[in-house]
Amino acid sequence: MPPEKSRTALLLAAALMLPSAASMAAEAAKDEGPTDIELPAILAPMVVDNRLDSYAYIVIQLTPAARDKVFTIREKVPFLQDAFLREVNKTPIAKADDPKAVDQPELKKRLLARLGQILQSGTVSDLKFEQIVLTPIQPQ
DSSP, rough: OOOHHHHHHHHHEEEEEEEHHHHHHHHHHTSSOOOEEEOOOOOEEEEEEEEEEEEEEEEEEEEEEEEGGHHHHHHHHHHHHHHHHHHHHHSSOOSSTTTTTTTTHHHHHHHHHHHHSOOOSSEEEEEEEEEEEEEEEEOO
């Protein structure tokens, strides 16, 4: 290939890559905000009339207060999981008027209190229940 055609081909290839680079920069700019961190699922006993009725399979997501808090939260995930497991096993998590449903506002309040014992204030901006699935105990 003559040098002129080679140069033209290179310039054309470079021109075609520019929009791609610009879109990648735009994607990177969008990705600067905090990302939710999903914790490993925990199993919580659901007790009805002093008997184990079912388990609640709970997946929790934490929203970092800022992007630079992500590593701090991920570093403490094992401690958070342990604290959350202890909390859901210490006191029932069912609604007072419906023992077969999880009292999400109350549970969130309790878990945030535990979270505050492990992470500094201002590290997490929100705790969300990504999924709660109740699995009944099979009679034996």
